[in-house]
Amino acid sequence: MKSTGRPIRIMFQDESRFGRISDPKACWAMMPIRPTVGSQMVREYVYVFRAVSPQDGQHDSLILPRANTESMSMFLDEVRHRHPDEYIVMVMDQAGWHRAEKLRIPHNMELVFLPPYSPDLNPQEQIWDELREKFFSNRLFKSLQAVIETAAGGLQRLESMPALIKSLSHRNCILNAS
Secondary structure, three states, X not given: OOOOOOOEEEEEEEEEEXXXXXXXXXOOOOOOOOOOOOOOOOOOEEEEEEEEEOOOOEEEEEEEOOOOHHHXXXXXXXXXXXXXXXXEEEEEOOOHHHOOOOOOOOOOEEEEEOOOOOHHHOOHHHHHHHHHHXXXXXXXXXXXXXXXXXXXXXXXXXXXXXXXXXXXXXXXXXXXXX
């Protein structure tokens, strides 16, 4: 590790696709009401790139039109700008764009890769579940812009609750330690 005397921040990164294909979920309703939930299959997506720091609940995110090497480079550069005085150890899976030769890795960052087929080791997965459950469950979106606005609103809401982010990401770490 080449931190050069800077404080070290460990972050777990992942990206997820959000779009207009609905995925109906179970929900509660008063008796005798039987809830109905709409469904649609529109293949329009955006990708949310996110990194979480379990030690303090800090997270950084970026909504981009695709998941590829260029998008990953943009996200890493954004994280670099948000933490200019820290050395960042970014833990991530082994997606092709994470290991691409053309990936631009900032000078204050080092990438560490999780073993293959082990998403349960990434605390970011718990946060995806929270975002999907609280902001996307049983909703139909009229446009891709509505998906982007919902994702941005959900991310901002989660950003305002570092204690929740810390709790969710620590829960994942504790579950994997046992």
